[in-house]
Amino acid sequence: AMSLNRGMQKAVAVATKQLEKLAKPVDITKKDDIVNIASISANNDAEIGKKMAEAFMRVGKDGVITIEEGKSLDTTLEYVEGMQFDRGYLSPHFVTDPDAMTCELDKPYILIFEDKISNVQKLVPLLEAASKSKRPLLIIAEDVEGEALATLVVNKLRGILTVAAVKAPGYGDRRKAMLEDIAILTGAQPIFKDLGIELDKVELSQLGQAKKITIDNDNTIIVEGIGSDADIQGRIGQIRAEIDGTSSDYDCEKLQERLAKLTGGVAQINVGAGSEAEMKEKKARIEDALHATRAAIEEGIVAGGGVALVRCIDAVNKLKLKGDEATGVEIVANALRTPCFCIADNAGAVGNLVVNKITQGTGGFGYNADKDTYEDLIEAGVIDPVKVTRIALQNAASVAGLLLTTDCVVTEQPTDEDPTAAAAAMGGGMGGGMPGMGGGMPGMGGMGGMPGMM
Incomplete structure (x- = not known):
């Protein structure tokens, strides 16, 4: 058996090399190639192929494409420019557009703080400086709580300062890496714990800036940060090197997401269907098309x-x-x-x-x-x-x-899962017990029929 297995593995190795020789690279700029790959993976659904091609044309090979359940019969494509992360405002009082329930900040300063903020006294100097500048302020921190959050809300409601606060995205080491990404994109100096910088010593020059920031209950989008192109490209190169060096699919996926946020843009395909069953089936086909297209871009087609x-x-x-x-x-x-x-x-x-x-x-x-x-x-x-x-x-x-190469297999003994048999057994037991209930507790002896369930 071992020799047989060795022969099979050697043959597969040769076949794999031959597949690599046969491979033709995929040009992401050629829409027809993407349409064909995605359509075949979606059971020859041309509509899905076209939507997938449009998404890749917008965000590029490193872009993030998400698939969500839509609210209509039509499958639609949405595109979000800028860096997006899944953290919303900490208080609905930060909202500037009550109809849309969003907070819009034009040309804001951005504080990136790794720790929690609860002491309002340390925050006051920065709030005063931001107020004098007549520009909005966004605070990204592990959390903003207690009197610090209350002070921000009061300043916002009184019109003293347009301000908002959101929690930092991610967890653990990934959170710190994402904060660094945001800092590079916006030209900020991130205030990390190990730098030893106190919050009351932070100046406006250490804050990031962007053209616009939109925040809703669940997401924050930063558009056109002022970070230098050289720094952003350097960060992109660093993340790509990490992707090449990791063997974990999960880590690779998260790194790809960070890369897409820096390169700009997220495409979202909203799946339309007439029923829940159709929705699940169609969503699964679109996910297959997405994975197949990424695989084709990565290693080519045959x-x-x-x-x-x-x-x-x-x-x-x-x-x-x-x-x-x-x-x-x-x-x-x-x-x-x-x-x-x-x-x-x-x-x-x-x-x-x-x-x-x-x-x-x-x-x-x-x-x-x-x-x-x-x-x-x-x-x-x-x-x-x-x-x-x-x-x-x-x-x-x-x-x-x-x-x-397996000598034996351990398996469980199958059990009879016929629902009609179980129902019949239960019915037999109850038949003996119910009449006795009229006479009080002793009649419960009729439940002796229950062994029929075994």
Whole structure:
């Protein structure tokens, strides 16, 4: 079994390298490529493909695209410029537009403070300086509470100072990193605990600035911070280096979000549907389309319809191994033709004939099951992300190898979960007990029917 597994792993390694050679890079500026990739991943839904392409054209390959449940029948795309983070105002009294329940700050100063603010005396000097400047003030801190928050609200309501406060985004080390991002974007000096700077010593020159800030109950958006382009590009390069150096998918996702916030812009696709069931199904397809498109941008595309895997068979068969290892190679070679065979078979064609004809061709030549014709599938828009194809192959080999090298499996004994049987058993028990209830407590002996539930 071990030799068989080794042969399979060697064959998969060769196939993976061949897939990389076949890969064609995706040009993010070519809308048709994105439409084709996203449409196929969404079960050939052209509408989803177009929305996904529009989103990527707006935010770029590093941009954040979120998928939310919409409130109408139509699927729509919204775009938010600037840096957005999911923290809203700490008090509704900060609202400047009562109709929209938002706080709009034009050309504000921005204080970035890592710690909590509760002592109003230390905050007063900065409030006085901001008031004299006749410009709004936004405070981003771990929290603003007690008399400090009350003082901000009173100053706002009396018209002395247009001010707002929000909690810092993120948690732990990620919070500090995001505060640094905001500081670089707005040209601020972040006031961190380890710097030893007291709040009452902070001057306006240490604060950040932006063209506009919009705050609602849940989000804050900073538009056009005054940070220098050189500093922002340096930070972007640093985050990209962290992305390349991490092996955690979760960390990579969070770093990508930070990168998108710095590069500017978030696209949101609002899924429209007529029922909850349709909403869940459609949202799942759009999420598949998003992940497939990102994978294609990351590693490129190959011909779909199982053709790319068929093109790997010759390279795998060139492996010169012996014994069980050779058998492992043969297993993988047979597996590489199976997706193409199944697609043709499901389309009503003869699987073996289709695979043999594709084998005789080269490049993207393959069987288009949708049109029941042979053509260049890449030109026809029938494409798959290399990353998806590669991971599917590697995962299949990993599971097969695990089963081959497993001596025993521990499983639970299945239980009868027939609901009609349980209901019948309950009914039998209750039948004996109910009549006895008229005579008081002794009649409860009728519950003896309950063992029927076991």
